[in-house]
Amino acid sequence: MGGLCQFLGIPFEQELLKPYEGDRMTDGVHPKSSPINDPNFLKHNKIDPSLGETWKTIKLPHQLGESALRLASQLKYELPREQGKKEGEEREDKENKVDKILSTNTIPNSQFPIPDSQFPAMRESYLDIRSHRLCLCTWGPEAGPLVLCLHGILEQGAAWEEVAVPLAKMGYRVVAPDLRGHGRSSHIGKGNSAHLVDFLGDVDAIVAELTDQPFILVGHSIGSVVAAMYASVRSTCSSASLSQKVRALVLVDTVLPSDGNDNEVVEQLATHLDYLASPSEHPVFPDVATAASRLRQGTPNMSQALAFKLAQRITEPWDGGVRWRWDPLLRTRTGIGFNGNSFPRARYLELLRQIQAPITLIYGDTSQLNRTDDLSEQQAVMPQAKRVFLSGGHNLHIDAPEAIVNLIAEVAMKYEV
Known part of the structure; x- marks a missing residue:
């Protein structure tokens, strides 16, 4: 979990490892249970193909981590936009950061190291x-x-x-x-x-x-x-x-x-x-x-x-x-x-x-x-x-x-x- 947070560039919270602590997810499982953050889950009855493109237009609350940026660049993914920035500014910042990452070819050390080897791993x-x-x-x-x-x-x-x-x-x-x-x-x-x-x-x-x-x-x-x-x-x-x-x-x-x-x-x-x-x-x-x-x-x-x-x-x-x-x-x-x-x-x-x-x-x-x-x-x-x-x-x-x-x-x- 820590390595995944490092890859995505988001803070690691210990609470992620304790999903049932306190009042979280303690009401049991029953026919009317709903997944977290999706109260309309039971109304879904088909696959919406348009959602497959949603990642291209969403606005992230923060920038992706360096390892995620490198992988996205290698796979030629168009990265989502960061909140609070205009399209041109955001693209320029992103390109500069990716160029820097690819030129140094390093990932910051972490207590949750992510292999920087070839994908996919054995x-x-x-x-x-x-x-x-x-x-x-x-x-x-x-x-x-x-x-x-x-x-x-x-x-x-x-x-x-x-x-x-x-x-x-x-x-x-x-x-x-x-x-x-x-x-x-x-x-x-x-x-x-x-x-x-x-x-x-x-x-x-x-x-x-x-x-x-x-x-x-x-x-x-x-x-x-x-x-x-x-x-x-x-x-x-x-x-x-x-x-x-x-x-x-x-x-x-x-x-x-x-x-x-x-x-x-x-x-x-x-x-x-x-x-x-x-x-x-x-x-x-x-x-x-x-x-x-x-x-x-x-x-x-x-x-x-x-x-x-x-x-x-x-x-x-x-x-x-x-x-x-x-x-x-x-x-x-x-x-x-x-x-x-x-x-x-x-x-x-x-x-x-x-x-x-x-x-x-x-x-x-x-x-x-x-x-x-x-x-x-x-x-x-x-x-x-x-x-x-x-x-x-x-x-x-x-x-x-x-x-x-x-x-x-x-x-x-x-x-x-």
Whole structure:
């Protein structure tokens, strides 16, 4: 409430938090009750569309706060007139104040600080799925068309921030879960696993919770594998309620399993046994800034601001410093099972061949994962797919977010999501 008053530039009254104190609103609720300041409420029997324009002509008893003025300017709203001033004087004062605000780009400090970040802000919520608590990162209106984004290994849903915010401003509802063991989702735990089928089951449950309408599915790296598996299975299943649920599929720098060999099997089993005998532990960093620098080592094009924001979200205090939140089991990759032995390449290629939804394949022109043989086999099993090469490496949602946004929006408009 205090932050709202700060935003509107009006005094904060403690009485706002005590609506039932004294004689206020104490007569109970009964058939003839009337809302405050509207004694004619019971006479209303239709919507008056003219009231939608009232804000343009009302006269405010005081000037709006600086943060409200900035937002109004960014959204190109014509501000209401302030009482006691002529139109020309009022407009000149308002323009001067807005210019000053935009030039300084600051908001006065308050005990109720208002985030000065991009709009709309990310929201977090949780789903309990088969003894796992999964965290969902969400941007945009709840009623907007759904764009579901799946991240890669050791990443987090919030990594889609620079793609999600522009899409949310277009009216899309963007949801990016922290996959099991990642981000703020619960650790995998004893007796559980992080196999591709487990990720697939989680996504299936998430979709069932989020929507019963067709949606755009986007995946990056290992997330693109899970997305492709879901699109293949759910677009060919016998249930009419689930068929064609994926309206279009966007795979960002997707990967294929290796063919595998006997030596790899031995090595992977040994790694898994070593982990069970002595689980690995995360390193401890002196502070969040150091963890943010570690994130930028793997993705140099990530801005310092985004790196710090992501590091804050996936670190926790530990032993005088901070350490990663994600499950150390993920570091071994053994449980994921994306290799030629537990998940044969030929079987996965057949899944790709059976996808019925329109497909867009996006590759980074400097990505080290785009092997010639892989690209050829992907084209062979998905000949109908649109192929796009962007300037950047494997993490294109960081290297080329604007291009990713444009491609997703183009797909959404083309297929009327």
